[in-house]
Amino acid sequence: MKEVSETYLKNRQKVLDLTNQDINLSLENDEQVYIAVFDVPVDSGIVGLHTQTLALVFGLHTPIYSGIGEASTDLEQDKEVMHAMQSVLVSSHQALDGMKKVNDVSYYESDYIRVYFKTRSGIFFKELNEDTKIDQFLKMLMYHVYQTISRKFGTSD
Structure with a gap:
C-alpha cells in the first residue's frame, strides 16, 4: 500500500481551500481559473516519493509538494516561472467543458495525473487516463510549468 505524509495532504488541501478573496483576487467571470492542482504519479519505490503535486495559485505561488512532505517553494520568484504559471491559469478555462464539477477533492492513489481547477463557480476535475x-x-499546460522550472532550477521531472 502506497502512502503519503500528513504534511503533504495538509499542504495540498490548504491550496484547494483558498478562495479568491483569500488571495485578494477579483474574478472577471465564473469560468476564470485561479487555482490549478496537478497530482502527478512519479516512478519511485520509496514510500511517499511516488507522487507530487504542482500547485498554481494565480499571481502568488507555484509550489511543488512531494508525497513525503517536502516542498519546493518560492519558485514563482523567478519571472519566467511566474509567467508560465499565469499563462497556464489564463488558458485553462478552455478545458472546463471537458472536466467534471466536483465537491470531493481528497487525495487518492492513481497511476494517472489528476487535475483540479478552481473557479468562482466551483472545482473542476479530470483524471488524464485517455x-x-x-x-x-x-498535460501540455502542466508540462509548460514543469519545463520552465526545470530550465530555471535544474530539476528533472
Missing part, C-alpha cells in the same frame, strides 16, 4: 484532445491539452 488520449483525448482535452487530456493532451491539460
Whole structure:
C-alpha cells in the first residue's frame, strides 16, 4: 500500500481551500481559473516519493509538494516561472467543458495525473487516463510549468 505524509495532504488541501478573496483576487467571470492542482504519479519505490503535486495559485505561488512532505517553494520568484504559471491559469478555462464539477477533492492513489481547477463557480476535475484532445491539452499546460522550472532550477521531472 502506497502512502503519503500528513504534511503533504495538509499542504495540498490548504491550496484547494483558498478562495479568491483569500488571495485578494477579483474574478472577471465564473469560468476564470485561479487555482490549478496537478497530482502527478512519479516512478519511485520509496514510500511517499511516488507522487507530487504542482500547485498554481494565480499571481502568488507555484509550489511543488512531494508525497513525503517536502516542498519546493518560492519558485514563482523567478519571472519566467511566474509567467508560465499565469499563462497556464489564463488558458485553462478552455478545458472546463471537458472536466467534471466536483465537491470531493481528497487525495487518492492513481497511476494517472489528476487535475483540479478552481473557479468562482466551483472545482473542476479530470483524471488524464485517455488520449483525448482535452487530456493532451491539460498535460501540455502542466508540462509548460514543469519545463520552465526545470530550465530555471535544474530539476528533472
